[in-house]
Amino acid sequence: MALQLRPNCEYCDKDLPANSMEARICSYECTFCADCVENKLHNVCPNCGGGFAPRPIRPATPWRAGVCTEAHPPSNKRVHLKFSLDDVAEHSARVQEIRPEDR
């Protein structure tokens, strides 16, 4: 199974294409931009409470046969927050003081 490579930030809806260096994901592939992770979420996933890591790019060039964005296209299903901004802020405030490895 390949990563879905979701097309946008759930928080601000910024486009995050497969080659974006700004995409961040949690272990469930909740996807946000680096700016929202740092300044809005404080490295707390609104959906699961885990932290984030940079999402690797998927090459557009088939450097090896059958593995590139043409063979495994990114998802085109935009995902949006299912919690209010107030709820997300409260959740982040509650969880952010706990180191990700201790959550």
Ligand SMILES: [Zn+2]
């Ligand atoms: Zn964002």
Ligand SMILES: [Zn+2]
């Ligand atoms: Zn998550």
